[in-house]
Amino acid sequence: MSTYTKVLTAIDLTEEAPQVLNRAIEVCKAHNAELMLCHVVEPVGYAYGGDIPMDLTELQDQLDAAAKEQLDNYGKRHGVSEENQIVTVGRPESEIHRLAEERKVDLIVVGSHGRRGIQLLLGSTANGVLHGAKCDVLAVRIT
Template structure:
């Protein structure tokens, strides 16, 4: 088996991500690896013409409130989930989630990427896509995609 020394865990702070973190943390502990905990703040997209209705000041305040909420979530994650684990680094970046996950994985020379997945299928998957799927298809290293247990596959 490959030597796992650097693990990138991407989180959106959802229940799926919190569950996936248990796997990332377990692997990091087993292999004495450094765990990079990444959250990507996606630039909000506004419908065409909406910019005329929103002031730059309002957009700045909105962005600031998102950043503050993310920092609060990251602090809570460190206090609750990473308590007692020493080899980690938390990162908050802005951009397109799958691109930033891939960029950070290369930058940090990750041996493994761990992501939670919502398990969307059908039209939901077509409309929203899957960050996890895009990461799996393009990553330079293995990717572990973790889904919450109890969600059964069903045909539509």
């Protein structure tokens, strides 16, 4: 079994996040590894396809601030230092890969809803992370 030293846990800040985080904490304890938390805020323009002729900067800033506050709450609850709490903006798969490489992570932990059929064909964040990662990925099945 590999020994992990740095574990990047990508959470979506929904009610399902604790399932993913708890599994990551178990792995960190078992390997005496450093825990990092990240949340990727997708750019507001993605949701509207860039078709809205208005400045969405304030809305984006509000989403970023709310995400930082929520991630900080998880960090404080589980003893994760501020430097290991990362909120970034972009495509989740790309940002998670970038962070994992920059921080020299040996394991990425993400949640997976266990999609089937057409949902599987459309893809998911967990699937995107798995197929582009240069380190191990643990997909925690959300129940």
